[in-house]
Amino acid sequence: MNRRAFLLLATAGTFGSALGVNTLMQQANATESRKGVLTMPATTLYSASDNPAGGHFLTRLDLANGQMQSRAVPMRGHAVLPLTHGRVLLFGRRPALECAVVDWQKEISGIPATAGRHFNGHGCLSAAGDVLFTSENAYDEKRGVLGIRDSKTFQHLGEYDTCGLDPHDVQLMPDGKTLVIANGGIEQHPDFGRRKLNLDTMQPSLVYIDAASGKKIDEYRLPDHHLSIRHLIATADGNVGVALQYEGDLYRQQPASLVAWQDKGGDLQLLDISPADVALFNGYMADLAYDPRQQILAVSSPRGNHTSFWSTRERRFLHAHPLPEPSGVSFLADQQQFLVSDATGGIHTFASTYQPASASLLHHYPDTLWDNHVVLS
Template sequence: MDRRNFFRSVVAGLGTAALPLPGWADAGAPDFVTAGNKPDNSTWLVGLTATGDVRFQIPIPGRGHAAALHPTGPQAVAFARRPGRFAVIIDCAEGTEVARLNSLDGRHFYGHGAFSSDGSLLFTTENDFDAPAGVLGIWDTTDGYKRIGEVPSGGIGPHEILALPTGGFVVANGGIQTHPDMGRAKLNLPQMRTNLTYLDAAGKITAQAELAGELHQNSIRHIALDQDGDVVAALQWQGLPTKNVPLVLRHTRGEDLKLLTHPDERQLKHYAGSIATCAETGEIAVTGPKGSHVLFFNKDGTPNGSSQHGTAAGVAQSRTGGLMITRDGGLVLRMNGTETLIPVGGDWAWDNHLVPISV
């Protein structure tokens, strides 16, 4: 290469390196991502603002559940509702599909996943249904989301997985054995065991906490982290319908699981959906889409009232403060005990999760 062309190549390289990487502003600056359905049964990944504006709506192959957001850019993984066989990686700025993950033979997804802290790996909760056993699939995001392995989840029915701020992950193993040949039938309720499992960044199990005894049928499903890094969890009771049981727990690693009771827990009809904590106050909110109620707890775990909201689905921290809840007709912002309805146009039906965007 002659000198002139050499310097041209250097300048061109510098120009390319100086270009800013895409951010969530390029996707319309949404505050949340969620899955939604329209009255015609079409299924979408939706970007919402805290003021109720839909910034993008991108079609997905079937009913979605949760989304995992890449830590460095506007890329989301939309997971099928369990038992599902697809997960779609979407460039939310371009509105295009980057890749599609298909579960291996003998596996299906459970609707959740989490990225490693640097975004190089994606971990997906899966059912090895002939074993039966829970596994975490591992996908290399730097190589077209190629599957590079799997590790045990530490139980049956791994549902939600979260990355921990200190490194590694926590997984809610719901304990329920299912098989796609039998739809959503629950095959092991008399013997089911549910737990929280902690793993290091490589996927090695480092600690577990099991919900045993008479509450072993209280399936741990959805989880969130509070300001102290402790886990709070939403539960779904699989035992006798006449029994009234707590549907929320908190866990500090190395200690026993602590159940949180609430006088209105019956309003959830044994089914807690999504859970989140308020960054400012530590308040905990857990939704009950089947009971159209939301329960609230103070930071110390004591009850703090409840609200009725039609098909209360997802809940998440809001960047503008407080907690945001998806419900029929739109959103509800709860801040310092006051609730404000925020309409969202489009006649959406939301799935269980509202995922906040951190920028």
């Protein structure tokens, strides 16, 4: 299906088809889960994982009884997206030429990248749930794109330009009409693996586009072009939190901050932190989750071996707690706790509070190396 046919479907109502109340509620809960906020009691955790021998898996964990099930996948995974009918989509870690669709009762199937593209680790669904958007790199053309696919058959329908290089995370905003994209700004090519080819000239950006047409709505940049915009969280109020990774020389200077926040309709602003505190994170932030009641943002730093907590109300860093390579983060609204995985197999919880609080170990699996993201359902 070409782009014109895709746009005709969108105009005809593919993105906004009428849904029953129960379906809408299920999709709302699933959307909140993908954003790192779970409003219903969590029962199951999904995450990419590795084992000490280097095997790659999609893992699901029953949080109540600790029972775990893993399925081997052909590539290292990154973000996870639950689909309908018990299927789970595992996005390949950049630069990936495939993603994996896991049905726990059937064979694993793959989604190949289109010619001249590779996957960049993330994706999201349209408001109606029928269209899948995937962050991709058009490497020979040196531009970022969102792949557009049917969410049931994964047929490729077209693509949008992300108006920047290296799109990584992408989220659907709560209006159901707007996509927010983290353009990391880094040029890459599969011939060079994960090598970064343009650090001197990189230009990260936070871009909003119309989900039905691909038209750019707005674009934001930070003063320091070495702060790569990597991961996002979009709140129910339309605010956006950003986790950053510093591509400058840490031996010469520390970045001003590694977390940014944007109130709906406002500017993208770095959250305040002292030079001594920002040095804890070794220039690298990964996953993030949000407590809307306390207005606290939790962000993991696997390279800094700390989980950090930030006040979006006061626009500042609060405190950090050491963990061995903390990875995925989600918020358990019913318990007022953040859940954090780590690279040694630990699953921890932290109370959501302005005061420092120690981690509580919930489960531990010594042979499981959790990857950067967790999804709860």
